[in-house]
Amino acid sequence: MVRELKFKMVEDGHGIEAHKKMISVLVKEHNTMMQPKSKRGEWADNLDVPRVSSEKFEVLFHAGCRFSYDKVLQNSARSAVTMLKNAGVNIGIMGEREMCCGGRAYSMGYRDELDRLAKSNINACSKAGIRTIVASCADCYHAFKRLYPQFGSQVEVLHTTEFIHRLIKEEKLKFRTGMPITVTYHDPCHLGRQGEPYVPWQGVEKKIKKQIIVYEPRRPRYNGAWGVYDQPREILKAIPGVQLVEMQRIREYSWCCGAGGGVREAYPEYSNWTAVERIEEAKSTGAEAIISACPWCERNFMDAVSGMGDSMKVYDIIDLARKAV
């Protein structure tokens, strides 16, 4: 309902100024970071990984806007690609040809932007013969997994944590290096409660027992519980020496990091307060580090920790996994 309201506000010209600015850059530069598209592939410079223009591959690593341009975080994206490649995955990247997934624009109320970007990305993947998309960003994962099927996308979509978890189960990846650290895991909204797979449905509302509202055929129920929750935790537990301690608000009840939906851009104070709340909760567990699986969460937490003058460490789960391999 809130999303529909956002669509309506944007369509009626009542969008938020900070969002309008971002969208105007997104239209021209295909990213939400207010950066030139020509620099999009720089995160992978000197990384031995094929780019779509030069070689054929079946698994595409989509870095996403935040990893592509955030100099501090992009090492996590490099680690993800390296780990998967070393595990024998035929993986490649789009490089400077990569475009925003459109998920962030959609959550801000700009569904036409999603439409445009989704069609472009689906077309690009189709031309390149991509069968699987891997994303380390929860926002991108949500867009590809939940939104793109509505535009006809049929490629397999995995978050990096799902792929690594699969490789561990298949014994293609082993953690050998111990890391004595107590950590807590933050479920990103778009990987958790919003990360449930899309189930196509077309039907009508009808009433049974005179006034009970049901749907014909049965409508899928998204209750947030079927998102990606266990794989990241199992990865952490598989790393020797890592002790995982849980916060109170986890899984489908996870407290948001405050960065999503355009909140960070439009309401920075509120966004920071939200992140500080989460950091305080993480600290209450006795953890030395808060781990997440989304660069937006990580950036917001890093900024909050810095503002608080706190010593809590913030890591992407890939950072720990890479060190442990």
Added chain:
Amino acid sequence: MTFNKDIYRALEDIVGSANISDDPAVLDSYIYSLAHTAIHIGPFYNTFTPQGAAVLMPGNTEEVQAIVKLCNKYKIKYKASSTFWSAQGYPSEDNTIQLDMRRMDRILEIDEKNMFAVIEPGVIAATLQAEAMQVGLNTHIPGSGCSCSVLASATSYLGSGPGNLYGGWYYENLLGVEWVIPTGEIFKTGSLGSGCGWFCGEGPGPSMKGVFRGFLGAKGSMGVFTKCAIKLFAWPGPKSLPVKGIVPAYRTTLPDNFKAYTVAFPSWKAWADAAYSIWDAGIGYLAHRQFNMFGRDLKYAMVKILTDPTKTLGDLEEILEDPEVQKVTEESKRDFQIILVGMTKRDIEWQEKAFDEILNKTGGWKVEAMNDPDVHDWALLYLLRLGHKNLNLVFGGGYDGAFGFLLPADYGASHAEEAGEFKKEWEKRGAMVEAGGDCMMGPIGGQGGGGTCLWENFTCFDSHDKESTEGTLEFFDACTKLSKEKGWVGAGMEKWNSAARGSDGRTTPKEERDRIHRSAPQPSVYRYQRKIKEVFNPNDCGDEYFETLDD
């Protein structure tokens, strides 16, 4: 904003600019559809409570006091609410200031030895329960659910719930209170007023609890309660409830000193006899006729849906076809749920034995299907936490209670069947969910271990469907008429609010209020309340939820 800028600035000076707003968008979020527990008119009619002139979020007693004094100075009405249960928490008249008490949400103290907690208005039952369990204590939770304010429930309303049996209603658990009276002075009641701490709700002189609560609580119309102490109870369980499962099938597995049963009886007389015997024996921790809220014909099918996260209402018809479901539905017509909690191993053994004997004597039985481990653990969590209030609205989006017999077990039980049959006839017409007529639910026992039950016949309808809403309104009128014709005492829940707020969302006209109060079984109550109001609220800064009648 309809009052002048100087007053607004004065209020802003009290709470700070971040805690006051007269932005129409903000004020619009403080209006409420009269869809449920009010006058039963859904959003279809676009009928809402009036928009306030400003909303304020005070942070402490001093701020509340300053606001109330200012309101008296300028004769401005104010309405305080903590968790906004239904239309009752919102202004009844234009130009009222809405006090949103959510910032005052601290548990100030848990006195483990003397078994009470001192809390502010914004403390919800779930939070208090979680903290109390850490020290081996528990709180009663009102039927409105664990997300409701404990203070509001205890100071300003009934506070009835499954825990009545063991812990009494919330207002019975109310100890010392800090009350900003309607004119702005601070009044400390009970032992607190004598400087002796929070431990006792009454002190020398007349019952101040009776004065500020009146009949059924003042619902934010007689000053503001800023702190209170609430009695806590023994909790012989883990420090936190271990919750498992996937929504909505959450469950908790507790040690063997916790047992959740659904029991049923061959007749309503046997049902009531069992209820009395349970009180006489002093057993039981929680007791509620809970799942009958879905209706006699649908309740077990709903349990099947709610304990399986892959199921939805779309599966209901198919489940109802299952012969096993039909058998359980038939055997649990006259049922209730009870949770036995033993403080020791011997205690639970004794309670089980006593309970079995009561069932034996009354001809009752345990509904075995509800003893399935997953269902048992689901029911245990449901009743202990009362976190499923969304289910009130699950069928068609609208619900309300009819009849509401607030009387001893045998009285309600003797009319339950007739009231159920009456509803069944209306269900057939199609305005409301066809659930078997008997959707009576409510607590078993309370009031000092005595025997008052509350029989609320859940009526579920589609508030976005004109025919459904209109038909339900007609049904409620018919319920009131039937209760009068039959001389049923303690009924009329479907019109509880009409004495204070009319169908336009505003204060009921005086002539209508007077008519309602004069026809009440004990009109003197409202005359006493008028005298109290004259003394404590001379500037009439509240609304008419503190009900009065002229001589």
